[in-house]
Amino acid sequence: MTAQGLDYLLARLGLVEDRIRALVARRRADDPSMDDPFRGLYVNDELVDRLLSGQAHTAVVDETALAALERSADEYIAEGNVIRLRRLAAVAGLTALDTELLVIALLPDLDSRFERLYGYLNDDVTRRRPSVGLALELAGASSMSSVARGRLTASGPLVDRGLLIVEDPERPFLTRAIRVPDRVAAHLLGDDLPDHRLVPMLEELTAYKTDASADLGRSLAAGVRLVHLREHEAGTGQSIAAAALAAAGRGVVAVDLRLMARDSDPLGLAVIAGREALLQHAGLVVGPVEALAESSLESLHRLSRWEVPVLFIGTTTWDPRWSPETPLTVDAPVLGAHDRIELWREHLQESELDPEILASHLALGPGQVRNVFKTAAASALLAGTAITADDLRRGVRAQNAAGLERLARRIEPEVGWDDLVLAPAVRRALQGLAARARHRDTVLTDWRMRRGGGRGRGVTALFAGDSGTGKTMSAEVIATELGLDLYTVNLATVVDKYVGETEKNLERIFSEAGGVNAVLFFDEADAIFGKRSDVRDAHDRYANIESAYLLQRLESFDGLAILATNLRANIDDAFTRRLDAIIDFPAPTPDLRLRLWQQCLAPPLPLGDDLDLPFCAEAFELAGGNIRSASVSAAYLAAESGQPVRMADVIAAVGQEYRKLGRLVLEREFGQYYALLDGPTLG
Incomplete structure (x- = not known):
């Protein structure tokens, strides 16, 4: 905080001190019980005189001096400088009375003398905060004015924005104590550390500049306040939001709504998050919006009402119930192969590693790429070498969420092409499958070879052959080639005897796998991808519904899935049409x-x-x-x-x-x- 900003704050405090002096004198003149030995409990008149005559920490100024200070502050701000109290009043929509009440409540936190003075004026030494009635009196407002009283109600900007807390709700309104939260007081003194309750859920974002972020930045600068960024890849929406806020001249307060939803007081955290954005002159980037919508719709409404730009990140269409105001909806672009390569090249810099081989097929957002290189750097430091391709692959695997491991068994590949003994035709087919997975972003995104129908960008293949012919090992080799983990789905955790449960289990697997860079391997796939049958009873009907669901879900999957079966004839023909490759594994010669x-x-x-x-x-x-x-x-x-x-x-x-x-x-x-x-x- 600059000296000018601190001087301004101290001058405002000094004006309140003058008013306290005048009020004390008036109380003495009008008080018929001045000689009461219990006057003010343990705060007697002599002590009050000593407190008021002591060395003050604030400058003593009159109204004329304050007016001169305001003019000086205006000039200082016009030069591009910041006075925090003035900026907070502007961004929070505070009136002159609001600002005065805020300063009155702030005094005990900055000068302990005023705790005892407020106790004296409250006629209760245990109540060392100003009451509503006392604050209004010191601010020169009538306690009978509904307008003045309304500034300290829950709907007033001071309380609504978390800048002031009115305590003792069981007391009459005028005798309720008011105080300034520690975070607000610290901010006005120059402290930029966020509220400790918010720290665990704050996220560090990497700004990613695109045409979409530039357009969104112009909209924010023009006054658009509420935005829904729908992303198709984890992390891309957040990075574009950060770049858009930077273009609009705003900072970023990014909050993980999954952690907020798990807290016992999500509504209180929504107030703290918005207040933090106000204090930092920043925008709120919050997501995934679906996580909070499921548990606390009230908190979501509160987030949407802040005066700062609020950018919700999610993967689904905006639900009108989530906010009284309809946001501007923007689709975050899907990164193509060229985009990913350039993103990695920025981090590789002078390295001789080829980003096209490493990254063109990995569905990682800008923030995840940053974390990959942090992990790789730590791994290289441990080995005492420069960052290698293996370090980067370990970094990629470290970005995978653990949720899929509860539904499938994770295998870190250890075999390569040299370990695979197969007929030349089978090997060529496997290499073609790996090439398809590596270049899918180029073909499907950059060249737009798959349009409409809600089709995903995934690659699916069927491995058919007798047990032991190399299907599982081949899946592991492809995972090694692509630098990915292999997740084998345990059918015992999927198939359920109850109607509809198998689909739910598969949906959880596909949803988790959608955010993971891995190869998803279904062994004995005919158990769940088998042929549909004629409907003879309810069991057949529900089995066919299950198969129909799988047909749709497999087509919309964005990852790499391999199905393995011992009997190709058992796989439904509708599945085979949706497969990118079918590879037969004959018995070895x-x-x-x-x-x-x-x-x-x-x-x-x-x-x-x-x-x-x-x-x-x-x-x-x-x-x-x-x-x-x-x-x-x-x-x-x-x-x-x-x-x-x-x-x-x-x-x-x-x-x-x-x-x-x-x-x-x-x-x-x-x-x-x-x-x-x-x-x-x-x-």
Whole structure:
């Protein structure tokens, strides 16, 4: 706070002190009980004289001097400077009487002498705040004036805007105490720290300048007060709101309405949030609006009534019940691939990392990108190196909300293309799927190749093949290629015997996945994406309703979803039409089985000299998953014997795998190694 601003405040306080002196003198002259030994309880006349004659902390000025100070303040403000009391009065719509009442209530917080003086004037030493009646008297207003009294009611600007608190509601109106909240007093003295109750829900926003933010900034500067920014990607609306407020010459107070909704007093927090925007000459950016609308519609109404610009962030259409006034609705633009690359390039600066490979497919808003680089910088600092692509991928994963983990199992991918043993045609199809996911923003957003119908920007694929043919591992490889996590949906948490519950569970999964950069993997997908049947009873009708819902929800999904099934024929044809790719996983040929055996039985696993892997590949028609399972069993047998993995261990493990599959162990298949089946086995 400038010295000029403080001098102005002290001068206003000095005028009130003069009025207190005059009122004390008048009380003494008119008081018939001056000799009462209990006058003012423990505050006697001698003490009052001493308090009034002591060194004052405020300048003593008369009305003429104050008028001169006001002219000086006008000149100071005209030069582009700020006097906080004057600015607060202007933005809060305070009259001269309001400002006078605010200063009167502020005195005890700035000079402790006035606590005891107010106690004397209240004729009660325990009441050290000015009463309504005393404040009106000191301000030169009649306590019989309905206009003057109305300035201190709940509908008056002082109380309504949280600048003044009227206490003791059980008392008669004129004897109720008034006080200034600590945050307001601190602000007038130059403190910019926000209210402690608001701090946990304040958000730091990254301004993102676009044509939309420039247009919105002009609207705000022209007087538009209430805005609904509907965003299609988390964080984009907030960043555009911050840029628009900056363009309009305003600061930003951004509040997370999810945390406000969980508080026991959301209405009180709505007042604190709006007051903070008033004090900081800022606009309110609050969202998601749907979170507060569900729990406290009254709080939402209160937020919409502030005189500062209020920008609500949400994902749904504005509901007229949310506010008495209809806001200006603006759709936040969806970032295209070029936008994302440029956003990342700003942070990468001189780095040699390629933003096109790292970021073009990631649905991250400007604020999330900032957090990605903060996390990556911390990771690089721990390793003592410059920021790497792996650091950035860890930063991306750190932005994923934890809500999806309650509904699906999170897997951090650890395998790549080199670990995948598949036919060349299948590998090419998988690489095409990864390319589709990487360039979807370019094709669907920049080139606008998907218009209308409420279709999402997601990519969906079906992996069809027998168990163990590599469907899950392929999904993990694609997640690795894109730098994403893999979430496998547990069908036990989805399918419910009660009508409508399965759809609700799936909606929660899709909603959570919509805000997460991840690959969503539905194993055994035919259980919930199966064919619709003829309606013979109520069960068939509800099963078909469930399938119809899934058809619509899958089409509007914005993420990357992979469905896996052992029986492609079980998937409804209507689903396959909506899929971007269908990839069949055939059983491996002998040459692929040999590569699988060689990959599974490789160092650091100790290997014996008698291993005959070509025989295993040719003789045993096993899928990749079964080969891996047999290899693990052979490793356990070797560990138990304390020797390297021998052919006997492999044959015994294959025999166990055959029995698990329900297949006969025939001598013609095991050939010369059939006798080794009598060796040790795992229980």
